[in-house]
Amino acid sequence: MxxxxxxxxxxxxxxxxxxxxxxxxxxxxxxxxxxxxxxxxxxxxxxxxxxxxxxxxxxxxxxxxxxxxxxxxxxxxxxxxxxxxxxxxxxxxxxxxxxxxxxxxxxxxxxxxxxxxxxxxxxxxxxxxxxxxxxxxxxxxxxxxxxRKSLTLEFPLWIPKQYLNDFIRGYFDGDGSVDKNGYCVHIMGTKHFLISLKEILEQNNIRVHSIVQTNHKNSKSDIPHSLYVTRKDEVSKFGDFIYKDMTDNDLFLHRKKERFKMDNKANEKKIQSKN
Known part of the structure; x- marks a missing residue:
């Protein structure tokens, strides 16, 4: 067979x-x-x-x-x-x-x-x-x-509103990144998935910079596309959203959460130095 x-x-x-x-x-x-x-x-x-x-x-x-x-x-x-x-x-x-x-x-x-x-x-x-x-x-x-979800995945819009940040945190931990300086969040996925994700983020006052196709050689595939959130204030809002109301019992990837903590500490130092 x-x-x-x-x-x-x-x-x-x-x-x-x-x-x-x-x-x-x-x-x-x-x-x-x-x-x-x-x-x-x-x-x-x-x-x-x-x-x-x-x-x-x-x-x-x-x-x-x-x-x-x-x-x-x-x-x-x-x-x-x-x-x-x-x-x-x-x-x-x-x-x-x-x-x-x-x-x-x-x-x-x-x-x-x-x-x-x-x-x-x-x-x-x-x-x-x-x-x-x-x-x-x-x-x-x-x-x-x-x-074959790598080709067919769409955002599950049936998820109750109170769980959206948990789902997005899980997806981000699996297929997202934040640069070490806190200027950019990058998330990969199908075009349809990312379009819905963009709408949800913007409904939560997080501005998405762009969605772009990152593999032009395979035109038959709907992946990978990339979503970008840029500017430190928008990246910070994204972090606040996905880690909202978290408790010690909630699942998350430590190294990615630490990136947002480091970014917040850097911003605090800049504010203090200006004062």
Whole structure:
């Protein structure tokens, strides 16, 4: 059976760290087919999984997580929209998020919030979670998301107003950045997603400078486009918005929040020096 593009992408991500027995369960293919495809792609196991692997086990998780409204649920949804995927292979429906190694504490906190006992899988540069669960997968499909969301993603305008900043914070933590001097916020996404995001930000008195296409070579794809918020006062308002009313229990990426803190401290010093 031919491998789909989505399966190939997922195998590239999972093969080095996942036990082959787990991959059999995920892809609904036999060991020889998986190992043969991996060899063809030039990817190898990390040594501890190079042999027979570890038997697949059942994990606990709150299967209704994406059906229960909370600040953290909408944060996770936003983060997944930026840095995750869903994939169906054989009889398995999987939910995946991957991020750089330095930020693995965030994935640990996400698993805790989902009441999940799933493992983290690491390689030299990234860490990921892969949750094979029909109800989690179906919840995201029912919310309007697709397996090919990198091409089809639109802003979920059904999100209640009180959770918009949490969703946007999650998306920003996954696919956004703020420059070290606090002059520019940059967020990537599909054109349709960013147009809706621009409208929401401007409704909250945050001026968006522009939305531009950043990859002109692939005209068939609606991604990547980039949204820019420029000027320190607008960047500061963006930070105030996404971190609004946060508590110690809310999810966020520490290093990005620190950028906004550093910018605020710099502004305070300038004001003091003028006085």
């Amino acid at each position: 031919k491998w789909s593009k989505e399966e190939v992408i997922l195998l590239q991500e999972l093969y080095p760290n996942y036990p082959t027995n787990d991959l059999v369960e995920i892809f609904h293919r036999n060991r020889d087919a998986i190992n043969c495809k991996a060899k063809e792609m030039g990817i190898k196991k990390i040594d501890r999984y190079a042999s027979n692997g570890i038997a697949n086990k059942k994990y606990n998780i709150n299967e209704n997580y994406f059906n229960e409204k909370s600040r953290n649920m909408f944060y996770v949804l936003g983060f997944w929209c930026a840095d995750g995927c869903i994939c169906s292979s054989g009889g398995n429906k999987c939910f995946n998020i991957h991020i750089k190694n330095d930020d693995k504490y965030l994935l640990k906190n996400i698993l805790l919030d989902m009441k999940s006992t799933h493992k983290l899988y690491e390689n030299q540069t990234s860490v990921s979670i892969n949750i094979c669960n029909q109800k989690i997968y179906d919840s995201l499909i029912n919310l309007g998301f697709t397996e």
